Structures are given as C-alpha cells and as structure tokens.
Amino acid sequence: MPVAGAGADARRIEKILKQLSPGDRESLFAFAEFLLARSTADKLDVQQEEQQPKGIERPTEESVIGAVKRLRENYFMVNPDTLLHETSELMQSHMLKGRPAVEVIDELERLFESKYKDYTDSMKGNAE
Incomplete structure (x- = not known):
C-alpha cells in the first residue's frame, strides 16, 4: 500500500x-x-x-445459556472453537443431568478465564 x-x-x-x-x-x-x-x-x-475482557458483570440470576452468551461476549478474543467441547459438556450436565445452574456457571467462568489466560500467554509468546 x-x-x-x-x-x-x-x-x-x-x-x-x-x-x-x-x-x-x-x-x-x-x-x-x-x-x-x-x-x-x-x-x-x-x-x-x-484484547482485554469487556468486564461484563455476572447478574445475580442467570441461565446457563445466558452465561455462555455473556462469557462469549466478555471473552470475545478467545476462539470459540477452543471452548465448544467443554462448554457443550457443561450445558449437557445441567440440562440432561440436572446439575445446578450456579455450579455450571461457576465452572463456565473458570473455563473461559482459563482459555483467556492461554490466549494471553500465547500473545506474550508471539511478542517475544
């Protein structure tokens, strides 16, 4: 150019x-x-x-599907393909096995935070 x-x-x-x-x-x-x-x-x-998370607060009451939508928006920089398998397993554990939504959302939070940490670590590696 x-x-x-x-x-x-x-x-x-x-x-x-x-x-x-x-x-x-x-x-x-x-x-x-x-x-x-x-x-x-x-x-x-x-x-x-x-590429920082948007900082979207977790509402006091939230569905598992709502949590996934919120977390995807909050962690927009994380490739959704890296979350697909684990996210669907967690959703199934709630919908099919009756696991409490709060537990599943807590685990989704940890999953997204972990994938974000992997993302930031890879960015640091690329910069060096």
Missing part, C-alpha cells in the same frame, strides 16, 4: 545517504531499525490492551 509522501521521503533519505560515510549510514540504519522495532512493540502493546 503506497504511503502518502513516500516518494519525497525516499528522495530525501537517498540524498542524505549519499552524503554520509559508510559508518554513519550503518548508524542511520541501526537507528531506523530501532525505531521500527519500538513501533512494532508499541503496536503489540496496544493490540493486547484492546
């Missing part, structure tokens, strides 16, 4: 490069690479900040 004014910037840098000694050119490139790395790290920090 073309950057506005890039042609003028490129000409300006080329003009400066021609006037620098080889050692000074290397210094300029090292500094430019430093700025690029810093910029990339700043962008990763912003992306990670943007």
